[in-house]
Amino acid sequence: MGFSEHPEQQPLLFTLFLAMYLVTLLGNLLIILAIGSDPHLHTPMYFFLANLSFIDTCCTSTIVPKVLTNIQTQLHTISHTGCLLQMYFFMVLALLDDFLLAVMAYDRYVAICLPLHYTTIMCPQRCLFLVTTSWLSSNLLAFSLTLQMVHVSFCASHSIPHFFCDLLPLLKLACSDTQTFQLMMFAEAALSGVVPLICVLVSYAHIMHTILRIPSAEGKHKVFSTCGSHLTVVTLFYGTVFLVYFQPSSSYSADTGIVASIVYTMVTPMLNPFIYSLRNKDMKRALWKLVGLGKHCNL
Numbered sequence: 052m053g054f055s056e057h058p059e060q061q062p063l064l065f066t067l068f069l070a071m072y073l074v075t076l077l078g079n080l081l082i083i084l085a086i087g088s089d090p091h092l093h094t095p096m097y098f099f100l101a102n103l104s105f106i107d108t109c110c111t112s113t114i115v116p117k118v119l120t121n122i123q124t125q126l127h128t129i130s131h132t133g134c135l136l137q138m139y140f141f142m143v144l145a146l147l148d149d150f151l152l153a154v155m156a157y158d159r160y161v162a163i164c165l166p167l168h169y170t171t172i173m174c175p176q177r178c179l180f181l182v183t184t185s186w187l188s189s190n191l192l193a194f195s196l197t198l199q200m201v202h203v204s205f206c207a208s209h210s211i212p213h214f215f216c217d218l219l220p221l222l223k224l225a226c227s228d229t230q231t232f233q234l235m236m237f238a239e240a241a242l243s244g245v246v247p248l249i250c251v252l253v254s255y256a257h258i259m260h261t262i263l264r265i266p267s268a269e270g271k272h273k274v275f276s277t278c279g280s281h282l283t284v285v286t287l288f289y290g291t292v293f294l295v296y297f298q299p300s301s302s303y304s305a306d307t308g309i310v311a312s313i314v315y316t317m318v319t320p321m322l323n324p325f326i327y328s329l330r331n332k333d334m335k336r337a338l339w340k341l342v343g344l345g346k347h348c349n350l
Contacts, residue, residue, distance in 0.1 A: 078324030
């Protein structure tokens with residue numbers, strides 16, 4: 052029922068969300084193709100970036116097509132099974148985003164603070180292990196919460212005040228005891244949210260300490276430009292996620308939840324390709340080469 056209360060805004064919302072979705076698909080697909088086609092980008096940093104682009108594409112595709120269908124047909128319904136599946140896949144992909152941002156921060160820490168050991172520490176086997184572990188952990192955490200949600204009873208209203216099946220709006224409608232569920236949810240949130248965030252903060256604390264010891268201004272600028280894009284994405288992601296999920300269901304605000312959810316399900320995946328490519332000469336060169344303009348552009 053997320054946008055059904057404003058019928059006069061439906062055409063504008065449909066056009067806006069469709070445009071954002073197409074830009075997200077095109078931008079992230081170009082990032083993946085550029086990294087795959089350019090041997091110079093076959094490094095750990097770009098391997099993680101390609102994974103992030105793939106996850107962002109899948110996360111947006113879990114939600115936006117259904118939103119567009121609801122707006123176009125004015126049929127704001129979803130089956131119980133469909134709702135649980137959407138919730139499961141969204142949680143898997145959101146958790147993956149979370150873990151991968153921490154992995155990328157660790158990669159930048161090793162590259163800047165331990166450059167002589169970078170190729171040894173971030174070898175292909177370790178990179179694959181980090182990504183595989185992130186996938187397995189995300190699926191395990193999402194599956195445990197979805198399994199708990201199966202046993203929750205909804206005997207009152209079945210109208211979800213949101214534009215997709217998310218945890219807190221569903222818990223708000225539950226008439227069975229959800230105290231155990233919420234304790235489990237907060238424990239998983241601490242494990243999957245706070246721990247990766249601490250990893251990011253510790254990594255960047257070491258990076259900042261290293262940057263301050265670089266004597267030349269040019270060297271400092273180069274390191275800052277390398278990390279700035281990642282920090283921007285981290286701030287957008289964690290800022291909105293903490294705003295929504297680190298609160299009990301009783302204090303959940305539908306309006307705040309919808310606005311914050313739009314940011315991390317549509318806006319952030321759309322902006323990520325621009326954030327990571329506009330300040331990165333190697334990425335821009337690969338993108339121009341991919342679209343056939345590499346020979347005509349001097350970057």
